[in-house]
Amino acid sequence: MDKSKIGHHISQQFNSELEEIRTLVLSMGGLVEEQIRNATQALVEGNVELGEAVISRDVKVNKAEVNIDEECTHIIARRQPAATDLRLVIAVIKTITDLERIGDQAERVARMGIRLAEVDRPKNNYHEIQNMGDHVAKMVHGALDAFARMDVESAIEVSKRDNQVDQEYDGLMRQCLTFMMEDPRKITQMLDIMWAARAIERIGDHAKNICEYVIYLVKGKDVRHITIEQIEDELSR
Amino acid sequence: MDKSKIGHHISQQFNSELEEIRTLVLSMGGLVEEQIRNATQALVEGNVELGEAVISRDVKVNKAEVNIDEECTHIIARRQPAATDLRLVIAVIKTITDLERIGDQAERVARMGIRLAEVDRPKNNYHEIQNMGDHVAKMVHGALDAFARMDVESAIEVSKRDNQVDQEYDGLMRQCLTFMMEDPRKITQMLDIMWAARAIERIGDHAKNICEYVIYLVKGKDVRHITIEQIEDELSR
Numbered sequence: 489m490d491k492s493k494i495g496h497h498i499s500q501q502f503n504s505e506l507e508e509i510r511t512l513v514l515s516m517g518g519l520v521e522e523q524i525r526n527a528t529q530a531l532v533e534g535n536v537e538l539g540e541a542v543i544s545r546d547v548k549v550n551k552a553e554v555n556i557d558e559e560c561t562h563i564i565a566r567r568q569p570a571a572t573d574l575r576l577v578i579a580v581i582k583t584i585t586d587l588e589r590i591g592d593q594a595e596r597v598a599r600m601g602i603r604l605a606e607v608d609r610p611k612n613n614y615h616e617i618q619n620m621g622d623h624v625a626k627m628v629h630g631a632l633d634a635f636a637r638m639d640v641e642s643a644i645e646v647s648k649r650d651n652q653v654d655q656e657y658d659g660l661m662r663q664c665l666t667f668m669m670e671d672p673r674k675i676t677q678m679l680d681i682m683w684a685a686r687a688i689e690r691i692g693d694h695a696k697n698i699c700e701y702v703i704y705l706v707k708g709k710d711v712r713h714i715t716i717e718q719i720e721d722e723l724s725r
Numbered sequence: 726m727d728k729s730k731i732g733h734h735i736s737q738q739f740n741s742e743l744e745e746i747r748t749l750v751l752s753m754g755g756l757v758e759e760q761i762r763n764a765t766q767a768l769v770e771g772n773v774e775l776g777e778a779v780i781s782r783d784v785k786v787n788k789a790e791v792n793i794d795e796e797c798t799h800i801i802a803r804r805q806p807a808a809t810d811l812r813l814v815i816a817v818i819k820t821i822t823d824l825e826r827i828g829d830q831a832e833r834v835a836r837m838g839i840r841l842a843e844v845d846r847p848k849n850n851y852h853e854i855q856n857m858g859d860h861v862a863k864m865v866h867g868a869l870d871a872f873a874r875m876d877v878e879s880a881i882e883v884s885k886r887d888n889q890v891d892q893e894y895d896g897l898m899r900q901c902l903t904f905m906m907e908d909p910r911k912i913t914q915m916l917d918i919m920w921a922a923r924a925i926e927r928i929g930d931h932a933k934n935i936c937e938y939v940i941y942l943v944k945g946k947d948v949r950h951i952t953i954e955q956i957e958d959e960l961s962r
Contacts, residue, residue: 561815568805578798581815585822665912672909675902682916 502567506576509559510636513580513587516552517632520587521625523549523594524691528621531601531684532614539605542598549591553584575708579701583635586694590628593687593694597621600684607677610667616660617681620688623653627695634702643699644720653692660685739804743813746796747873750817750824753789754869757824758862760786760831761928765858768838768921769851776842779835786828790821812945816938820872823931827865830924830931834858837921844914847904853897854918857925860890864932871939880936881957890929897922 523542530539560577563569569577630646633639664678664685760779767776797814800806806814867883870876901915901922 561811564801564815565807565811570802574798574802578801578818581818582822585819665916668905668912669909672906672912675905675909675912679902679919 502563502569502573505563505567506573509556509563509577509580512552512556512559513583514632514636516549516556516584516587517628517635519545519552520549520590520594521628521632523591524597524621524625524628524688527594527597527601528618528625528688530598531604532618532621534601534605534609536602536605539598539602543595546591546595549588553588556584557581572705575705579635579705582701583698586697590691590694593691596687597684600680600687603680604677604684610674610677610681612663614681616656616663617684617688620653620656620660620685623649623656624688624691624695627653627692628698631695631698631702634699635705638702638706640703640706643702647696647699650692650696653689657685657689739800739806739810742796742800742804743810746793746800746814746817749789749793749796750820751869751873753786753793753821753824754865754872756782756789757786757827757831758865758869760828761834761858761862761865761925764831764834764838765855765862765925767835768841769855769858771838771842771846773839773842776835776839780832783828783832786825790825793821794818809942812942816872816942819938820935823934827928827931830928833924834921837917837924840917841914841921847911847914847918849900851918853893853900854922854925857890857893857897857922860886860893861925861928861932864890864929865935868932868935868939871936872942875939875943877940877943880939884933884936887929887933890926894922894926 523545526538527542529535530542560581563577564574567573627646627649630642630649634643634646661682664682668675668678760782763775764779766772767779797818800814801811804810864883864886867879867886871880871883898919901919905912905915
């Protein structure tokens with residue numbers, strides 16, 4: 489066997505290892521997305537059983553993180569990747585940290601859902617929570633889609649949607665505050681809704697982080713800590 | 726020059742690079758610790774100027790993260806570290822993510838401090854916030870100290886302190902809730918205190934994460950997602 493063939497063989501194996509990691513990340517992402525949707529549904533419908541299912545399934549999210557983390561360390565140690573491949577592995581290590589924390593936030597929403605199931609539904613009937621939950625679940629999906637296709641443009645597009653989630657969050661906070669002041673007996677309930685909304689809002693931030701790793705991965709530019717407008721400006725240069 | 730000398734030379738250079746990264750992390754940690762202390766002080770004393778200083782200094786924390794992150798990527802690409810060295814670099818990448826988020830939480834505390842400076846001091850005179858702020862700043866210091874000395878035992882000890890912070894947080898939450906119910910005009914103020922307390926509590930979680938990276942670094946065991954008791958049990962085997 490000549491050397492170039494061996495090299496080719498190793499690089500093929502390496503590629504399939506990278507491909508496998510990418511698949512693992514997408515499957516972890518699918519699990520997390522489902523956790524967000526179920527947690528939101530559990531809260532909105534007052535479905536305690538579904539809430540409990542979300543809580544107990546968080547273990548699976550945690551295991552996925554540890555598992556992929558180990559795979560990444562092995563790949564770096566064994567394959568000593570450079571340039572783009574190395575950036576991919578590091579982006580994966582960061583992405584799964586965010587996915588794991590999204591899982592934690594979904595668990596928090598589920599816990600609030602279980603508490604809220606015991607009390608009367610608020611006037612707004614959890615309409616805003618449902619909307620926010622839908623939006624961040626879609627953001628996570630979009631972020632992972634951009635990750636899978638290494639698509640900078642959709643990563644930027646998904647990032648931008650975080651502003652909308654932030655606005656919805658601010659609106660809901662003001663609404664809860666008004667309800668509290670109108671009827672102080674509702675304070676505990678409103679606080680639970682506020683914590684749940686806060687957790688959902690944080691999921692949007694994590695999805696945005698993942699988009700930034702995608703941009704970093706493709707462009708090799710560290711786009712964290714600058715605004716989306718600055719990113720677009722930088723990338724168009 | 727014989728080959729072993731070159732090898733020795735490279736390894737010395739590598740060691741000094743790793744040492745430099747460790748120094749950068751500790752200096753970022755020092756900055757973050759100061760941000761926590763200043764943010765807490767700004768809130769407790771109603772010092773708007775200090776609060777604003779914390780907010781504007783968060784940029785320095787963000788820059789430190791991006792800078793160390795790049796250094797780590799270069800080291801992996803150039804030195805292709807294996808085993809312990811690779812674990813160190815990955816632990817650093819994770820640690821600075823947590824440090825950066827601690828910086829964000831400190832900024833949040835400072836923002837709440839600026840808002841709260843406009844209203845009368847609450848009955849508890851921010852006593853609990855001061856305590857919690859001190860505790861988490863010490864936790865961050867202890868976590869980085871454990872990191873610097875690769876000291877698993879102090880990493881475990883610092884992790885354990887997170888329970889105390891959680892208890893203080895729960896106590897303060899109940900207190901704020903009572904104040905709100907007693908006097909609904911205090912709702913907005915109490916919510917601001919609750920958000921600040923929440924941010925401080927999250928800092929404790931991040932410090933705990935850093936301790937877990939130290940344990941991972943030294944023992945090569947992934948201790949996330951299990952309890953401290955399980956960690957001690959695992960490590961004593």
